[in-house]
Amino acid sequence: MRIVVLAGGIGGARFLRGLRRAVPDAEITVVGNTGDDIHLFGLKVCPDLDTVMYTLGGGIHEEQGWGREGETFAVKEELAAYGVGPEWFGLGDRDFATHIVRTQMLGAGYPLSAVTEALCARWKPGVRLLPMTDDRVETHVAIDVDGERRAVHFQEYWVKLRASVDALAVVPVGAEAAKPAPGVLDAIAGADVILFPPSNPVVSVGTILAVPGIREAVAAAPAPVVGLSPLVGGAPVRGMADKVLAAVGVESTAQAVARHYGADLIDGWLVDTVDADAVAAVEEAGIACRAVPLMMTDEDATAAMARAALALAEEVRA
Ligand code: GDP
Ligand code: CA
Secondary structure (H helix, E strand, O other), rough: EEEEEEOOOOHHHHHHHHHHHOOOOOOEEEEOOOOOEEEEEEEEEEHHHHHHHHHHHHEEOOOOOEOOOOOOHHHHHHHHHHOOOOOOOOHHHHHHHHHHHHHHHOOOOOHHHHHHHHHHHHHHOOOOOEEEOOOOOEEEEEEEEEEEEEEEEEEHHHHHHOOOOOOEEEEEHHHHHHOOOOHHHHHHOOOEEEOOOOOOOOOHHHHHHHHHHHHHHHHHHOOEEEEOOOOOEEEOOOHHHHHHHHHOOOOOOOOHHHHHHHHOOOOOOOOOOOOOOHHHHHHHOOOOEEEHHHHHHHHHHHHHHHHHHHHHHHHHHH
């Protein structure tokens, strides 16, 4: 079975771990979000690709959900001693090595997709990890600063400001001119099942879909498309997705997100059991919907979610 997953960082990575356990023989292609990418200290940092790579490769800081386990911060402290920031972005010593290798390879002329493949040769994530594009896309968030509209990098909004002010707009800068990375469109067209994990619908899955050709390919694919809600009980399980959903005029509920994707994109949608009363509203929109436990408390629970998504895919295929 060939499965394609459009993934962000933590939500995508944790789901993928359960999916891999549920169907160990499946050929899984991950189309990863690169809108979160940022240049820091002259290095190219790809937080979502790395979260997927470290999580599936056994190198993730488990409690934190991002970054390396057993991390130290000597380089960051030395940079701070020179007065060189930003200090709000936590780059550890082990993590730095990944960004150095990536930046060196990009500088030598390799596209990000080839660099990602090279990094994965070490981590062996058990999936094929493709960046959504080899082109530069950077998500910016428009905010109000003392009555003036300003755009900040997504990481500044998310990590430095902790989404403490309203997002007025979310713009994947560069997306309109970006091309899907090699292999992305073929994987989508050749998939048996396409899954949207419980990733952020705006700044993770939404950014991937903003690369011209990807949304169209998903909508046109013969495979059933099934998504899992990142919102449970009217709030994100983790993080501040409600802030960026508000920016695109979508309520922070499981059914509003399903309707936001729409029946022309997704065929099936899973909501958590606490949101069972949302099933009817989602089905009214022409999307098959089931309520199952959606908390990724451990790998077994997550594998059960993956099996439920695949079962719903079979139902809508028939
Ligand atoms: P990020 O790039 O690290 O922010 O990660 P993603 O975009 O892949 O996923 C973020 C989303 O994962 C958040 O909106 C969370 O609500 C969602 N999430 C995290 N843990 C869980 C969980 O256990 N269950 C569900 N349903 N969603 C989760
Ligand atoms: Ca992210």
